Every structure is written in structure tokens, then in C-alpha cells.
Amino acid sequence: MSLLFDRDGELANPWNRIEGDAPLPDGAVIVDLERLGSVDHAPLGVHIPNNTDPALLVGDFGRIALISVGFPGFSDGRGFSIGRQLRALGFAGRLRASGPVIVDQFAYLLECGFDEVEIPDAVAERQPLELWRAALARAEHAYQRGRQGARSSILDARRARNA
Amino acid sequence: MYRYDEFDARFVKARVAEFRDQVERRLTGSLTEDEFKPLRLMNGLYLQLHAYMLRVAIPYGTISSRQMRMLAEIAERWDRGYGHFTTRQNIQFNWPKLRDVPDILDALASVEMHAIQTSGNCIRNTTSDPLAGVAPDEIEDPRVTCEVIRQWSSLHPEFTFLGRKFKIAVSAAEEDRAAVATHDIGLYIVRNDAGEVGYRVLVGGGQGRTPMLARELRAFLPKADLLPYLEAALRIYNLHGRRDNKFKARIKILVHELGIEEYRRQVEAEFARIDRDAIAAPAEEVSRIAAYFAPPDLPVRPAEDAAFERALKTDPAFAAWVAQNTHDHRAQGYRAVTVSLKPVGGVPGDATAEQMRVLADLAERHSASELRVTHEQNIVLPHVALAGLYKVFRGLAGAGLDAPNRGLVTDIIACPGLDYCALATARSIPVAQAISRRFADPRRQAEIGPLSIKISGCINACGHHHVGHIGILGIDKAGVESYQITLGGHAGADASLGERTGPGFAYEEVPGVIERLVERYLELRSSRRETFLQTYRRVGMEPFREALYEPAL
Ligand code: SF4
Numbered sequence: 236m237s238l239l240f241d242r243d244g245e246l247a248n249p250w251n252r253i254e255g256d257a258p259l260p261d262g263a264v265i266v267d268l269e270r271l272g273s274v275d276h277a278p279l280g281v282h283i284p285n286n287t288d289p290a291l292l293v294g295d296f297g298r299i300a301l302i303s304v305g306f307p308g309f310s311d312g313r314g315f316s317i318g319r320q321l322r323a324l325g326f327a328g329r330l331r332a333s334g335p336v337i338v339d340q341f342a343y344l345l346e347c348g349f350d351e352v353e354i355p356d357a358v359a360e361r362q363p364l365e366l367w368r369a370a371l372a373r374a375e376h377a378y379q380r381g382r383q384g385a386r387s388s389i390l391d392a393r394r395a396r397n398a
Numbered sequence: 399m400y401r402y403d404e405f406d407a408r409f410v411k412a413r414v415a416e417f418r419d420q421v422e423r424r425l426t427g428s429l430t431e432d433e434f435k436p437l438r439l440m441n442g443l444y445l446q447l448h449a450y451m452l453r454v455a456i457p458y459g460t461i462s463s464r465q466m467r468m469l470a471e472i473a474e475r476w477d478r479g480y481g482h483f484t485t486r487q488n489i490q491f492n493w494p495k496l497r498d499v500p501d502i503l504d505a506l507a508s509v510e511m512h513a514i515q516t517s518g519n520c521i522r523n524t525t526s527d528p529l530a531g532v533a534p535d536e537i538e539d540p541r542v543t544c545e546v547i548r549q550w551s552s553l554h555p556e557f558t559f560l561g562r563k564f565k566i567a568v569s570a571a572e573e574d575r576a577a578v579a580t581h582d583i584g585l586y587i588v589r590n591d592a593g594e595v596g597y598r599v600l601v602g603g604g605q606g607r608t609p610m611l612a613r614e615l616r617a618f619l620p621k622a623d624l625l626p627y628l629e630a631a632l633r634i635y636n637l638h639g640r641r642d643n644k645f646k647a648r649i650k651i652l653v654h655e656l657g658i659e660e661y662r663r664q665v666e667a668e669f670a671r672i673d674r675d676a677i678a679a680p681a682e683e684v685s686r687i688a689a690y691f692a693p694p695d696l697p698v699r700p701a702e703d704a705a706f707e708r709a710l711k712t713d714p715a716f717a718a719w720v721a722q723n724t725h726d727h728r729a730q731g732y733r734a735v736t737v738s739l740k741p742v743g744g745v746p747g748d749a750t751a752e753q754m755r756v757l758a759d760l761a762e763r764h765s766a767s768e769l770r771v772t773h774e775q776n777i778v779l780p781h782v783a784l785a786g787l788y789k790v791f792r793g794l795a796g797a798g799l800d801a802p803n804r805g806l807v808t809d810i811i812a813c814p815g816l817d818y819c820a821l822a823t824a825r826s827i828p829v830a831q832a833i834s835r836r837f838a839d840p841r842r843q844a845e846i847g848p849l850s851i852k853i854s855g856c857i858n859a860c861g862h863h864h865v866g867h868i869g870i871l872g873i874d875k876a877g878v879e880s881y882q883i884t885l886g887g888h889a890g891a892d893a894s895l896g897e898r899t900g901p902g903f904a905y906e907e908v909p910g911v912i913e914r915l916v917e918r919y920l921e922l923r924s925s926r927r928e929t930f931l932q933t934y935r936r937v938g939m940e941p942f943r944e945a946l947y948e949p950a951l
Binding site for chain 1: 403405406408409412415416419420423427428429430433436437519549550552553554555556557558559560561633636637641671672673676677678679680682683686
């Protein structure tokens with residue numbers, strides 16, 4: 236099992252992750268990347284490992300409502316760039332980070348285009364939802380521009396100050 | 399120099415609070431040791447052989463008198479009364495206690511300093527020319543670019559969990575004093591044919607067990623495109639750099655395996671896709687930063703100073719020091735002074751709290767309150783008037799800081815090695831000390847001329863031995879330290895990697911080995927003006943190899 240949440244709190248998970256070739260139930264399903272081309276289903280989501288080239292999905296953006304990006308370990312940061320690329324390529328659906336990420340990465344995930352985070356129970360036990368909320372509340376400012384998300388931009392704040 | 403505004407100050411404070419919280423969460427078990435480790439590393443905290451080590455950032459090596467005094471205070475209050483200046487223009491404290499670290503970070507924040515990203519798999523402190531803003535041969539002050547990069551790279555949401563550490567260096571001068579080609583990304587500030595100032599971008603340099611010099615990625619990058627281009631270059635690395643093997647995870651391996659053309663193609667494709675305007679630093683932000691690096695208000699002075707000339711004539715030690723340790727300044731009547739942290743028999747780069755205070759005072763009185771840390775582990779007082787030079791020299795001499803050896807055989811770079819480092823396979827500091835004692839005579843050093851010796855205590859090459867004119871690498875051979883020698887490395891604009899002479903030598907043999915190499919050079923050189931490196935490049939390895947191995951045959 237896992238814990239799913241976004242910046243506003245815990246989410247019920249309407250999505251059914253279907254691994255391999257198992258038959259598809261009714262309702263929202265997330266399929267593996269290999270299966271994407273051969274399924275006709277709605278609502279449809281896809282799970283991609285973090286070595287996937289996001290450009291491969293562009294043709295499917297119209298029929299995918301959710302992309303779940305795998306984070307095999309919190310220190311493997313490839314998923315951050317994949318999130319950025321998916322958004323740059325125009326994906327406007329829901330973006331999920333799935334794996335044992337940590338509280339300290341919450342703001343970064345949101346800023347790289349992710350909407351929601353799914354962590355395994357083992358992580359959730361040590362890092363309950365309050366800690367994720369607290370981390371976000373603490374994250375105040377960032378120096379970068381071109382993010383969407385959690386921290387406000389220092390550069391924009393300076394601009395406003397000088398205006 | 400750069401001053402924090404309210405946002406910078408709040409940012410650093412928030413980071414300290416976050417670290418306090420991380421320590422707390424580690425103690426309650428919310429974070430596992432595996433999870434805590436990269437977080438503490440990103441706050442500069444290492445676990446060494448005997449204790450924690452805290453590495454404090456000195457952005458591009460520029461530091462004020464006030465900040466230097468705080469470092470002295472930290473050394474006294476929370477360490478053993480000294481600090482160690484590093485080849486990354488930072489300072490390390492070798493003995494802090496974990497529970498004191500948040501307080502140390504608070505103390506640093508009070509003088510606009512931090513330890514953010516001095517370690518870990520993220521973008522590290524951007525390094526630069528220690529003579530930035532001073533040297534007559536520079537196009538513009540490279541620290542403006544460094545500060546833009548410092549801010550952009552601080553807690554970057556996308557690049558804080560890279561495959562490996564990432565180092566950037568910037569130089570704007572004709573002479574490369576920043577070892578640009580040994581960095582993951584190196585930037586030369588250049589002028590194109592149209593007279594516009596921009597960047598020549600290099601990529602894929604690095605030392606470690608697979609040393610490589612950086613290759614050219616872009617001959618000319620317009621200034622405004624700096625951050626978008628860096629984002630593109632980092633993104634390709636973050637996505638495709640190897641993560642299966644720590645020793646193959648630096649960008650140099652990616653560039654090597656893809657080939658520079660393919661890496662360039664991918665970066666340019668990514669760059670074309672990026673919304674540049676959304677990422678670039680706004681022009682007004684760059685000018686805001688640039689204003690802090692306007693040259694200090696130095697009083698106008700005559701080109702010559704009678705008292706200075708007199709001191710040169712009457713005090714030969716002063717004359718020798720001026721000749722070796724001072725550099726031309728762009729302003730008339732001023733010099734930039736290199737303060738050597740390499741006294742004979744000393745630990746390269748170490749300074750006591752007392753010495754730090756002397757440096758802070760001298761900078762305050764004679765150098766517009768500004769100091770620099772060099773990647774050769776020395777300190778620079780950038781703006782000293784000729785009229786003040788003798789006072790500065792006397793002040794330094796009183797604190798044991800007057801070694802007239804900048805760039806000479808005793809100006810040795812050495813990594814911490816077995817004395818501190820958990821990864822070390824051999825001693826490094828004591829080797830430097832022994833060589834330094836062997837060549838103690840300043841006249842002999844001057845006779846030998848420019849010669850850089852660099853020592854690493856394991857193949858990670860933190861002592862940069864690959865780019866030493868003479869490189870020394872200590873390895874462990876069946877439980878005994880063995881030292882391999884390389885010759886012909888160089889870190890300047892015409893950078894080269896050293897070549898191995900042959901089998902290694904025992905610890906006790908090293909000073910004698912260096913002496914044989916130096917003696918052979920003195921026999922071989924075509925004139926007193928031909929340096930060790932030039933001679934080596936002219937005659938090659940063979941004559942030196944003979945000097946080392948012949949006697950044994
Ligand atoms: S070269 Fe090796 S011994 Fe020296 S500091 Fe680096 S890791 Fe430690």
C-alpha cells in the first residue's frame with residue numbers, strides 16, 4: 236500500500252495501477268509504458284520508469300490524464316528533469332511522483348511540475364503527512380525562475396521591490 | 399563584494415532552520431542514516447576519519463575582513479583553533495561536534511556566509527580567478543557571473559540530486575588562474591568578432607581516477623543565455639549521466655561515452671526547447687549584482703613610492719617577497735599580494751585563528767577590507783598600495799605568513815590524506831612537509847623557479863596531482879604506502895595532464911626523488927628562464943626517468 240497526497244493533503248486514489256498484462260478493470264487505470272500503445276481505455280494513466288524519454292509520450296498526451304514517474308530511490312534525481320521536460324513538452328494532465336522520496340524534496344517536486352506524490356507505507360510510517368506539510372510551509376523562497384510551484388521567486392520579489 | 403539583501407539573508411536563515419529540523423528528524427528516526435547523509439552533505443557536513451568536518455563556502459574565494467574574523471572565532475570556539483583553506487577556495491573545520499553545527503551555521507549566517515552545497519551530489523561552489531577585479535589582463539570581473547550562478551544553483555529544484563558532484567569555474571583573464579579546464583563546466587569570458595562579451599563554454603573536465611581536460615561545448619554563448627544554457631547542459635547530464643557506478647558518474651564520463659558532438663547535439667536541442675526568458679536572470683538583476691563588484695574606491699596614488707623603493711633596497715627579504723608574492727594591479731600605485739599559507743614544514747592551507755585575525759586586520763587597514771582564497775590554498779590581499787606594502791609584509795612576518803614562495807617548489811598543494819580523510823590510502827600532508835623542509839632555502843627555491851608540486855592521498859585526486867608539474871599520488875600497495883610520480887601536468891590555459899614516470903616510491907624516498915627530478919631539470923634547462931614545465935615539454939619524460947630509475951638498474 237501507499238500514501239498519496241498533494242500540497243493540500245491526503246488524496247483518495249481513484250487510480251488502479253495495473254502491472255504487466257493483467258486485465259483492465261473499469262475506472263481509472265495506470266498501465267505500464269509498454270502497454271500504452273495497445274490499450275484503448277479511459278480514464279488512462281501511464282507509469283514510466285525514470286530512464287524514459289518523455290518525448291516518446293507526446294503523441295499520447297491527448298488521451299493520457301495522468302503520468303506517474305518512478306523514483307526508484309530518493310537520491311536518484313532523474314525524475315525531476317523528466318517532470319520538467321514533460322511540462323515543457325506541453326503535458327497538462329496530472330503528474331505523479333511515485334517512490335520512496337523524502338519530505339525535503341516536496342517543494343522541488345512541485346516546482347518540477349509534479350502535482351502529487353505517492354510514497355510506500357514504509358516511508359509514510361517514518362514521514363507522516365504532517366512532516367510533508369511542515370516542510371512545504373517552511374519552504375519560502377527560491378532563486379530560480381521558470382518554476383511553477385511551492386517557493387516564490389526571489390528574483391521576482393526583487394523586481395517588485397524595485398518597481 | 400556582494401552583500402546580502404533581505405532575501406539572501408532570509409534564504410540562508412531558512413536553510414539553517416531546515417538543517418536543525420533535519421538533525422532533529424534524524425535523531426527521532428524519521429530520517430534514516432541513508433536519507434540523512436546526502437542532506438548533511440549538502441550542508442557541508444562530512445564524516446571524516448576521526449570526526450565530522452564542516453566545509454564552509456567562500457563563494458568564488460572572496461571574503462571580507464569581518465567574515466574572516468568570524469572564521470577565526472569559529473575555529474576557536476568550536477574547533478581546535480585553526481581552519482584549513484581548500485583547493486575549492488573554501489575553508490574546512492576538522493573537529494566540530496554534530497550538535498554544535500547548527501550554531502556554527504547561525505554564526506556564519508550572521509556574517510552572510512553558509513555551508514550550502516559545499517559537498518554532496520549537487521552544484522558546488524563556483525570558483526574563479528583570485529585576482530578577479532584586479533588583474534590588468536581581464537575582460538570584466540568574472541565574479542558577477544559567479545554570483546549569478548551561485549544564486550541560480552542554490553537549492554535548484556531540478557539539480558539537487560545529481561548523479562555526482564558538479565563543479566563550475568569562471569575566468570575572464572588571458573592567463574587562466576582558475577584551472578578552468580579541470581571543471582565539469584568551465585566558462586571563459588571572451589569577446590567575439592563583433593566585440594560582444596559572452597562565454598566560451600567547456601565541458602567534461604575533471605580529475606579523480608579518470609582525469610580529463612574539458613572540451614569545448616560552445617565557442618560563444620551570449621551572456622543573456624547563460625542560465626538557460628546551463629539548465630540544458632545540466633538536464634542532459636542529470637537524465638543520462640551514469641548512475642550505476644559512482645566512479646563513472648561525473649559528466650566527463652557521459653561526454654566521453656557519448657562523444658562531445660552527440661552531447662552537444664542533445665544540449666542544443668534541449669536549449670532550443672527551453673523557455674529562455676522564463677529562466678534567464680533579468681538584466682536588472684545582473685546589473686544589481688554587478689554594482690557590488692564595482693572596483694573599490696581606492697585613493698589615487700603615484701606610480702612610485704619613495705619609502706617603498708627604500709625598503710626594497712634595505713631589506714632583501716622584503717625585496718624577495720615583493721618579487722615573488724605580489725602581482726600587478728590595474729590601479730596605479732597598487733599591488734595584489736599573495737600571502738603564502740605554505741611556511742617551510744607547515745601544513746599547506748592551514749591557518750590559525752590568530753593568523754586569520756592578522757589577515758583580517760591587514761586587509762581592513764591596507765586592502766579595502768577584502769581578501770581572496772586561491773585554489774592553490776593561499777590568501778590574496780587584492781588592493782595594497784605600494785606605500786603600505788612594507789607594513790603589510792612586517793605584519794605578515796610577525797604571524798609567520800611571510801614565506802616568499804608563491805608558485806615555487808615549496809608552494810605545495812596537498813589533500814588532507816590519511817591525517818583526516820576516511821578514503822585516503824596514504825599520507826599526504828607529511829609528504830608535503832618533508833619536501834618543503836628539503837627545499838627550505840629561499841635562494842635555492844628562487845634559483846629553481848616556478849614549479850608546482852601537488853599531492854593526493856588516493857586516486858580521488860583532491861590534491862590535483864594530475865595537473866601538478868610534479869604530481870604525487872599516494873596509494874596502498876599491500877599495506878605499505880607507495881607514491882607514484884607524474885610529470886608535466888599543468889592547470890593553466892594550456893592545461894595538460896601529467897604522465898607517470900614508472901614504479902612508485904616508498905614514503906621516505908619521496909623528498910629525495912623530488913630532489914633528483916629538480917637536479918635533472920637544472921642540468922637540462924636551456925637557460926635560467928626556461929621553467930621546469932617548459933623543459934619537460936621540450937625534452938620529454940626520458941631524461942627524468944633516467945634520473946629516477948637509473949641508479950637502481
Ligand atoms: S585525494 Fe583521497 S585522500 Fe585525498 S582528500 Fe581526496 S579522497 Fe581523501
